Amino acid sequence: MNDLSGTPVSAPSVIHRADYRPPAWLVPEIALDFALSLDATRVQSTLKVQKNPAATETSQLRLNGDGLEAKAVTVDGQPHNDWHMDGADLVIDLPGSAHDLGIETLIDPTANTQLSGLYASNGLLCTQCEAEGFRRITFFPDRPDVLSVYSVRMAGDKARFPVLLSNGNPVASGDNADGTHWAQWNDPWPKPSYLFALVAGDLVANHDVFTTRSGRAVNLAIYVRPGDETRTDHAMHSLIASMKWDEDVYGREYDLDDFNIVAVSDFNAGAMENKGLNIFNTRYILADPETATDGDYDAIEGVVAHEYFHNWSGNRVTCRDWFQLSLKEGFTVLRDQQFSADRGSPPVKRIEDVRILRAAQFPEDSGPLAHPIRPDSYQEISNFYTATVYNKGAEVIRMMTVLAGRERYLKGTELYFDRHDGEAATCEDFVKAMEDGAGLDLTQFRRWYEQAGTPKVNVEMALQGSTLTLTLTQTMAPTPGQPVKLPMVIPLRTALFDRASGQHRGEELLVLTEASQSFTFDGFDALPVLSINRGFSAPVEVTAPVTAEDLVFLARHDDDPFARYEAMQQLIVRYLVGAVAGTLADADSARDAIGAAMGAILDDAALDDLMRGELLILPGEAYLAEQLVRADPTRIFAEREGLKRWLGETLKDKWLALHDRCLAVPYSLEAAARGARKCKTQALVYLAAADPAEAARRAKAQYDTATNMTDRQAALMVLCGLNAPERDVALADFHARFDGNMLVTDKWFSLQAGSLNPDVTEHVKALAAHADFTLTNPNRVRALWMAYAVNAQGFHKAGGEGYRLIADLILKLDPINGNVAARFVPPLGRWKKVDEARATLMRSELERIAAEPGLSRDVREQVTKSLEA
Ligand code: TRP
Ligand code: ZN
Secondary structure, rough: EEOOOOOOOOOOOOEEHHOOOOOOOEEEEEEEEEEOOOOOOOEEEEEEEOOOOOOOOOOOEEEEEEOOOOOEEOOEEEOOOOEEEEEOOEEEEOOEEEEEEEEEEEOOOOHHOOOOOOEEEEEEEEEEEOOOHHHHOOOEEEOOOOOEEEEEEEEOOOOOEEEEEOOOOOOOOEOOOOOOOEEEEEEEEEHHHHHOOEEEEEEEEEEEEEEEOOOOEEEEEEOOOOHHHHHHHHHHHHHHHHHHHHHHHOOOOOOOEEEEEEOOOOOOOOOEEEOOOOOOOOHOOOOOOOOOHHHHHHHHHHEEEEHOOOEEOOOEEEEOHHHHHHHHHHHHHHHHHHHHHHHHHHHHHHHHHHHHHHHHHHHHHHHOEEEEOOEEEEOOOHHHOHHHHHHHHHHHHHHHHHHHHHHHHHHHHHHHHHHHOOOEEEHHHHHHHHHHHHHOOOOOHHHHOOOOOEEEEEEEEEEEEEEEEEEEEEEEOOOOOOOOOOOOOOEEEEEEEEEOOOOOOOOEEEEEEEEEEEEEEEOOOOOOEEEOOHHHHOEEEEEEEOOHHHHHHHHOOOOOOOHHHHHHHHHHHHHHHHHHHHOOOOOHHHHHHHHHHHHHHHOOOOOOOOHHHHHOOOOOOOHHHHOOOOOOOEEEEEEEHHHHHHHHOOOOOOOOHHHHHHHOOOOOHHHHHHHHHHHHHHHHHHHHHHHHHHHHHHHHHHHEEEEEEEHHHHHHHHHHHHOOHHHHHHHHHHHHHHHHHHHHHHHHHHHHHHOOOHHHHHHHHHHOOOOOOOOOOOOHEEEEEHHHOOHHHHHOOOOOOHHHHHHHHHHHHHOOOOOHHHHOOHHHHHHHHHHHHHHHHHHHHHHHHHHOOOOOHHHHHHHHHEEEE
C-alpha cells in the first residue's frame, strides 16, 4: 500500500539497543554558515569527513535528514552527483577515506511548529536539536557518538536580529553595507550535533561574571526579550551558585570564556544544555515576587543548575546512543537534587522528590509504557524523556551513594569524568567507573538498568527469646516484554525503635539481594517499632508490620524527618485505600488516628513551617491509585476530599489559627517566610473543604491583599474550586491584572483546569475557545490540558467526555507538534487501573486515535503500546 506521496507505508521501525554499531564515518570538523531569515534560512554546511577506523561496515556515508532537500552537494570543492536519497536521509558514495563535503539546505523556521530544529518564536530564531532536531537543519550523521568541532557563521538583518549567538566563543563580528550583520562563533570542544545551538533576535541580557577556582573569569549572560530583564536575577544567582557548587562538590570547573542562557516562550521541554548556550523555556528563567511562586523560584533554581551541570554530565562526557539517555539525565537529576538540597532543606527536598517519583514514575512502571531506565528498544526517542529515565535514573545512582557513602561515591564520579572526558559513553561505563572508583561490586545491581517495574518489599518481624528476625521478601510484577523478574539489590536504611524510650540503637543498612532474606538482631525484650526505607533509600514499595499506633509514634518521634513524613503518609494511605476498597474494619478509629497525628503536627512548636507544610499534604491520587489493583478514580478523589473535609472540620480552630499566624509573616524568600506561605495555603485548602463560605471570604481577602504570587495563586486556587461569588471576581481580576504576561496567563488557565470545581469540564471547554488559548504554544497547551488530564473529576467524568476531549486534543495537536501531543497519551493508557466501564471508554478513544492514518511516530508509538498491554 502506498500513500499519496508514494512513500511505502511500512510497519513502524523499531530501533534496538543491541543493534548498536560504531559510525562508519566520523566528522571531526563542521563549519556552518547561516543566511538568516524568519521564513527562508539558507544553511551552508562544510564537513570534514573521514572513515572511522573502528567501523566494520559500508563505505557509504549516511547523512540523516528530516524534511530536507539538498540544494547542492560538493565533494572536495567539486559538484558531486554520486548521492541519493534513502527515505529522508542523504547517502553519498565517496571514493576515498577522507573528504571535504559541502551541502546546502533551505529551511522555513516560521513553518516549524514542531519546535524541533531551527524555529521562530516571537520573532526570534532559535534551535532545539536534542534528540534528533539537527537533521531538520542540515544533513548530518545525527547520532550522539559523532563528535565534531563546530565553527558557526551567521548573517542576518541587524534590526530584526541584533543579537547573534551560538555555542562556544565569539570570535568575530561585523556589519555589512546592506543593513545586515554577521557573527562568527567557534566551539573548541568536540560535541555531538544534539548540542548545537543558534539564537538570533532582539534580546537584552543580564550580565555577570563568575571567577572559576583556577581564576578564570567567565562572562555570564541571560538573554531575554526587552522588558523581561528585571526578572532574571534569581536565575543568575542560581547559575552562579551552581557553578560554585559543582566545583566544591564534584570538582567540576567550567571550560569556556562565556556562558550564555536564552529564554524563549515556545519550547517543548524545560530547558536544553547546548554547549555554552543553554536555551530555556521562559518559565524556568523569569521570576519576581509578584509573578512567580515559591515553587517557581525552586524550579528555576533546579533547572538552571540541571542544565549547567550537564556541561560535565552530558557534554564533556556524552552518550554513545540514545539508549544511554539516563547516563546524562538520571545522573544530572541527582546532581541538581543534591544541589537544591544543599541550598535549602534536605529533608523537604527529599520529600518533594519522592512525591514526584510516586506521582509520575510509579504509574509509568506499572503501566503499558513501562521501560527500564536504559530501554532496549524505541520507535521514537522523544517518547523516552520520561520520569523513569530521569527520576528513577536519579534514584538508581542515589542508591550507589547509599551503598558507597558520599566520599567513595564522589571518587567514583571523579574516575568516571576523568576516564571518559571527551567520549560518548554508556551506562555500563558509569557503573564500571563506580565499581573501580568507589570500590563497589555492582554485578547484581546492574539489574536496575535492565528491569522495568517498582520492586515490592514485604517485611515480617518475629521475636524469639531476645533475637529479632526481620524477613524481607521482594517481588516485582511483570512489565511489557519482561514476564519474569530477577531479584534486585535493595538498600534499606533501617532503625528499630524502643517503644518505651522512643530511642533506637543506631541506623542499620540492610541490603536485600535475594528473593527472600532474613536479618537478625540481638538484645530485644519486646518487638520494636520498625522504621524502614528511611530517607527513601530505595525506590520501592514497602509493606511492613507497623500498626496504626506505630505510625502515629513514628510520625511524632522518628529522628529521620523523611520517615516522619512517610509514617504520616502511610497512615493516610491505609485509611484511604481501605475506604475506597471498602475493607476498613474500624473506619472511625483509623480516621481519629489521622486527626490526632495531624493535630500534633499542627501543635508541634519544634517543627519548622516548611516541614510542617509537607506533613500536612495528603497523599496524591495517582499514588493512591497505585495501591489499588483497579479502582474508580472518582471514588479515590471523593474519599480523599472527604477526609480533607473531616480534617478541616475536626481541626478547624487550628486551621484558622494557622492561617492567621502565617498571614502575619511578612514576605521574604527566607525559609521561615516560605514555610509560613506553604502552611497558609494548606490551611486554606482544609478550610475550603470544611467551610466553603468562610474559606471563600478568607481567600478573597488573601487575594486582595497579596503582595506576592504565592499567596495570590493559592487564594485563587482555592476560589477556583468553590462556586462562590468571589470566584469570578478574582478570576477576572487576575486575568486583567497580568494581561500580556504569558507565564501568569498560563497559571490562570491551569488553576481553572486543575480545580476541585465540579463544573471543571464546562470551564475547560470554554477556556479552549478563549482568545488567549492556542495550540501552538506548548506551555499554554500544558497549562490547560495537562492540568485537566490529571484532574479526576474532569478527565474521569462518568460517560467519557474527559477522555474524548483529550483524544480530540491529541488528534488536533499531533500535526502541529507530535512531541507534545504524545505526552497526552499516557493518561489514556492507564485504563487497566480503572473500573471496567471507564476502561472501555478509554480504550475506544485510544482506538479512535490509532485509526487515524497520518499520526506522528511519537503518538503512534504511545497509542499502539497503550492498546497492546
Ligand atoms: N536535555 C534536556 C534536559 O535537560 C531535555 C530536553 C530539552 C528535551 N529539549 C527537549 C527532550 C526536547 C526532548 C525534546 O533534560
Ligand atoms: Zn537534562
